[in-house]
Amino acid sequence: MDKTRFFFEHYGLTERDLERYLAAALSAGGEYADLYFEYLSSTSLMVDESMVKSASQGISAGCGVRVIAGERTGYAYTDDLAPERILHAARTAALIASGPAKTPSVGFQQKAARSLYPVTLPSVDAEITAKVELVMRADAAARAFDPRIKEVRASYADELRNILVVGSDGTYAEDTQPLARMNVGCIAKTDGNSARGNSGGGGRVALDFFFGEKTPEFFARESARQAILQLDAREAPAGEMEVVLGPGWPGVLLHEAVGHGLEADFNRKHTSAFAGLIGKRVASEKCTVVDNGTMPWRRGSLNVDDEGQPTQNTVLIEKGILKGYLSDKLSSRLMGVADTGNGRRESYEHIPMPRMTNTYMLSGEDAPEDIIRSVKRGVYAVNFGGGQVDITNGKFVFSASEAYLIEDGQITAPIKGATLIGNGPDVLTRVSMVGNDLKLDEGVGTCGKDGQSVPVGVGIPTIKVDRLTVGGTARKDAGSFMQ
Amino acid sequence: MTTQLETRNAKLETDLRELAQDIVQQAMAGGATAAECVVREGDEFSTLVRLGQVETLKESGSKAIGIRVFNGKRAASTYSSDFSRSGLDRMVKSALELAKITSEDPYAGIPDASQLGSLTGDLDLYHADVYSLPGEERINYARRTEKAALDYDPRIKNSEGGSFDAATGHKVLANSHGFVGEYRRSYCSIAAVPIAQAEDGKMQRDYWFSVSRRLGKLESPEEVGKIAAQRTLRRLGARKVKTTQVPVVFDQMIAPSILDHIFEGVNGDSIYRGASFLAGKLGQKIAGDQITVIDDGTMPGGFGTSPFDGEGIPTRRTVVIENGVLKSYLLNTYTAKKLGLQTTANAARGLAGTPGIGPGNYFLQPGGKTPQQIIAGISDGLYVTEFLGHGVNLVTGDYSRGASGLWISGGELTYPVEEITVGGNLKEMFFNISEIGNDLEFRGAIACPTIRIDGLTVGGE
Numbered sequence: 045m046d047k048t049r050f051f052f053e054h055y056g057l058t059e060r061d062l063e064r065y066l067a068a069a070l071s072a073g074g075e076y077a078d079l080y081f082e083y084l085s086s087t088s089l090m091v092d093e094s095m096v097k098s099a100s101q102g103i104s105a106g107c108g109v110r111v112i113a114g115e116r117t118g119y120a121y122t123d124d125l126a127p128e129r130i131l132h133a134a135r136t137a138a139l140i141a142s143g144p145a146k147t148p149s150v151g152f153q154q155k156a157a158r159s160l161y162p163v164t165l166p167s168v169d170a171e172i173t174a175k176v177e178l179v180m181r182a183d184a185a186a187r188a189f190d191p192r193i194k195e196v197r198a199s200y201a202d203e204l205r206n207i208l209v210v211g212s213d214g215t216y217a218e219d220t221q222p223l224a225r226m227n228v229g230c231i232a233k234t235d236g237n238s239a240r241g242n243s244g245g246g247g248r249v250a251l252d253f254f255f256g257e258k259t260p261e262f263f264a265r266e267s268a269r270q271a272i273l274q275l276d277a278r279e280a281p282a283g284e285m286e287v288v289l290g291p292g293w294p295g296v297l298l299h300e301a302v303g304h305g306l307e308a309d310f311n312r313k314h315t316s317a318f319a320g321l322i323g324k325r326v327a328s329e330k331c332t333v334v335d336n337g338t339m340p341w342r343r344g345s346l347n348v349d350d351e352g353q354p355t356q357n358t359v360l361i362e363k364g365i366l367k368g369y370l371s372d373k374l375s376s377r378l379m380g381v382a383d384t385g386n387g388r389r390e391s392y393e394h395i396p397m398p399r400m401t402n403t404y405m406l407s408g409e410d411a412p413e414d415i416i417r418s419v420k421r422g423v424y425a426v427n428f429g430g431g432q433v434d435i436t437n438g439k440f441v442f443s444a445s446e447a448y449l450i451e452d453g454q455i456t457a458p459i460k461g462a463t464l465i466g467n468g469p470d471v472l473t474r475v476s477m478v479g480n481d482l483k484l485d486e487g488v489g490t491c492g493k494d495g496q497s498v499p500v501g502v503g504i505p506t507i508k509v510d511r512l513t514v515g516g517t518a519r520k521d522a523g524s525f526m527q
Numbered sequence: 528m529t530t531q532l533e534t535r536n537a538k539l540e541t542d543l544r545e546l547a548q549d550i551v552q553q554a555m556a557g558g559a560t561a562a563e564c565v566v567r568e569g570d571e572f573s574t575l576v577r578l579g580q581v582e583t584l585k586e587s588g589s590k591a592i593g594i595r596v597f598n599g600k601r602a603a604s605t606y607s608s609d610f611s612r613s614g615l616d617r618m619v620k621s622a623l624e625l626a627k628i629t630s631e632d633p634y635a636g637i638p639d640a641s642q643l644g645s646l647t648g649d650l651d652l653y654h655a656d657v658y659s660l661p662g663e664e665r666i667n668y669a670r671r672t673e674k675a676a677l678d679y680d681p682r683i684k685n686s687e688g689g690s691f692d693a694a695t696g697h698k699v700l701a702n703s704h705g706f707v708g709e710y711r712r713s714y715c716s717i718a719a720v721p722i723a724q725a726e727d728g729k730m731q732r733d734y735w736f737s738v739s740r741r742l743g744k745l746e747s748p749e750e751v752g753k754i755a756a757q758r759t760l761r762r763l764g765a766r767k768v769k770t771t772q773v774p775v776v777f778d779q780m781i782a783p784s785i786l787d788h789i790f791e792g793v794n795g796d797s798i799y800r801g802a803s804f805l806a807g808k809l810g811q812k813i814a815g816d817q818i819t820v821i822d823d824g825t826m827p828g829g830f831g832t833s834p835f836d837g838e839g840i841p842t843r844r845t846v847v848i849e850n851g852v853l854k855s856y857l858l859n860t861y862t863a864k865k866l867g868l869q870t871t872a873n874a875a876r877g878l879a880g881t882p883g884i885g886p887g888n889y890f891l892q893p894g895g896k897t898p899q900q901i902i903a904g905i906s907d908g909l910y911v912t913e914f915l916g917h918g919v920n921l922v923t924g925d926y927s928r929g930a931s932g933l934w935i936s937g938g939e940l941t942y943p944v945e946e947i948t949v950g951g952n953l954k955e956m957f958f959n960i961s962e963i964g965n966d967l968e969f970r971g972a973i974a975c976p977t978i979r980i981d982g983l984t985v986g987g988e
Binding site for chain 2 (some may be wrong): 090092094095097098099100101103104105106116117118119120121122123124133136138140172173176194195197231233238239240274280282283315317368369390393395412420429430431432435436437439440441442443460461462463465466467513514515516517518519525
């Protein structure tokens with residue numbers, strides 16, 4: 045089914061209607077108004093104790109109206125797409141301004157759109173039984189991995205989001221955004237000891253993605269492997285030490301340490317520790333960090349952002365020098381910088397703001413084996429839970445879920461998950477080695493900011509950070525790492 | 528079908544009860560053996576004022592509906608924001624279709640009819656005064672809160688803003704045993720997030736807020752702004768400390784997180800799967816003698832109060848831990864059956880999916896000392912005022928979080944500290960809560976006085 049003109053077909057929306065709504069939004073003045081229509085259909089399944097215990101499907105649809113007057117934003121939304129409700133929302137949002145009415149520009153121009161995730165058979169339309177089979181396969185594979193795997197919870201979720209964004213400057217953008225994800229959580233048990241493992245992935249893909257390389261068995265075995273490994277994990281050390289991060293999901297480091305701090309709204313308000321640092325060194329020469337919304341099939345990618353702006357591959361840090369911020373329409377207007385296409389919102393109920401897409405560091409020249417070998421006493425962390433950052437003082441954390449000691453250049457014992465903490469504006473200046481093995485995460489990232497969640501991607505090659513604080517419980521004693 | 532279902536207007540209030548019951552009937556007529564319908568309606572207002580100027584103004588309403596159906600021992604659920612006849616029909620039909628492909632689960636089902644009910648009397652959950660201020664006045668509340676913070680000290684020159692928020696909600700639950708229940712809730716809050724800058728240019732940010740179900744009970748904007756400023760200023764000049772083991776005091780705003788770990792640990796869903804280190808420990812000592820933890824969904828006006836839980840069972844007061852002994856898990860119907868116990872009426876039902884488990888008003892009974900007395904008893908220690916990150920593993924009890932706070936020296940709060948971690952294991956931590964303050968205050972559903980925990984590792988330099 046051709047998904048363009050979705051709202052015109054489903055709701056009898058016309059261009060005349062759109063002009064009327066925008067005019068109502070600008071009826072009290074303002075520089076800009078936009079309408080964001082959204083229709084979201086979702087499916088989720090969960091297997092627990094080898095039973096499909098729950099299956100759920102839902103529809104959520106609505107329209108958000110935004111009016112910008114100077115630095116001020118008025119916003120209202122409606123889940124009822126009848127004309128009088130949208131007009132009511134438009135007039136409510138218009139209350140932010142207080143002047144003579146402005147006229148929206150005539151006609152809409154749709155910019156040439158990318159097609160990063162063409163889906164001929166969207167997952168939501170695919171047979172539910174095929175999805176049930178995926179989670180049952182994951183359950184079976186996890187349990188088959190090792191008899192100590194006692195509990196398995198496997199889930200599958202997908203959604204199809206249709207959006208239409210129109211603006212008083214003539215912006216017109218439509219997009220159809222699939223998103224699918226599998227997740228497997230395992231608990232391993234022996235006498236008096238339990239441990240957990242977690243693995244998942246997906247992207248803006250259709251069901252057939254899970255029949256290729258990233259099968260249910262792939263995620264199930266990875267989750268089970270982690271749980272078994274954690275049974276023997278020792279206490280993690282505490283204090284500052286060398287830390288080597290494995291490729292892929294450990295890129296959460298970048299998301300927390302620099303990503304949020306480089307969102308334009310924080311820098312415009314001068315509340316970020318990175319404010320005023322454009323052109324300054326914020327990382328070692330080996331570090332080039334980008335935010336790239338144009339990668340095909342990726343969870344964090346978008347053809348257009350939620351303001352209708354095409355996404356970009358934006359260089360944030362180039363060979364250690366800070367080059368730019370991630371901006372949206374409001375930030376670019378107020379700061380006089382280019383709009384990087386990073387204006388995102390969780391749903392039609394939310395006001396857009398600068399958000400990340402896929403944030404990663406480019407590959408370097410060092411061999412991963414050499415990076416490990418260069419560490420006398422440190423930690424090698426390959427898997428993480430999540431992280432968090434205080435963008436004002438720059439402190440950030442991310443929590444390792446799979447990590448090992450490095451002793452005399454060798455990976456030795458697995459250690460329990462520990463939180464790593466550092467300072468965003470200088471942690472990357474202590475990246476002394478960057479591997480040649482960039483990987484992006486498997487498609488599991490969700491970023492929260494100001495109460496709004498959006499899907500994102502992260503990535504990194506193997507890197508060494510010369511000094512980072514590890515939040516374990518075992519004291520480092522002179523002469524030996526652990527007692 | 529009645530024509531009322533076609534109408535969407537101001538009389539939606541009466542319609543929600545009828546709608547929920549009609550949908551249940553429609554599902555039963557379609558072949559369901561049991562069904563449960565939730566309808567939610569709400570509205571919100573929020574404004575953010577920054578440096579005295581309105582930055583955002585948001586106002587709207589929304590409603591949504593969800594249904595859970597049973598096909599014998601198979602369950603499925605659907606939800607929708609589309610209240611048109613066709614939208615509702617599609618929602619019911621999808622649920623019935625989905626319930627054909629889920630597995631038969633011997634424990635699945637809605638509660639027995641004899642368990643259903645609703646607390647009577649006014650639970651003081653809804654006050655229309657949250658919307659009583661005209662628009663300009665609401666903005667003024669936000670402005671005054673921020674201004675009080677900005678005016679407090681010349682080092683506070685910036686701010687993420689002052690805010691005023693208000694919201695009301697209306698929830699209806701109906702099921703195929705004939706239960707129909709509903710309640711309304713209101714909420715309003717003010718907050719300020721000031722930013723202080725030290726002479727060296729380094730910035731720190733903190734916040735303070737007041738929240739209530741009624742406008743009249745909000746603390747004054749001037750008081751909130753002042754406290755926000757004080758909290759922000761005391762972070763200036765923060766430094767790291769050396770890795771060490773010292774007593775750690777968790778302030779009143781941070782201590783609830785420890786209690787929340789207990790909640791997650793006694794949550795029936797984690798218990799029956801053995802996904803909590805407290806599984807199988809009912810009746811055993813799991814904490815020190817002075818630890819008594821209560822969950823009470825009946826407290827008038829409480830943020831965790833409701834007349835019935837997510838499955839339509841009247842809420843109650845449950846003693847979770849008494850003098851350190853685990854007396855009760857927190858359960859819903861499903862997890863209670865799995866464990867051979869009775870539900871504690873803690874079912875938390877969203878629009879879709881199986882009911883989870885949520886707290887009522889969940890708190891640690893206060894002790895006798897003031898926070899100052901607790902601090903005075905420590906010659907070298909850490910007073911935590913903020914956590915960063917979540918590194919807590921309920922399966923193993925492993926605990927590792929980023930933190931900032933103030934160092935305790937000679938019984939007094941001294942210099943601020945940051946970029947440190949607090950590490951330990953919950954199994955020991957619950958036994959090592961050596962002091963409990965008398966400052967129990969509810970700013971949410973979970974509350975805890977200031978507590979001191981020994982045996983933790985502070986990770987730093």
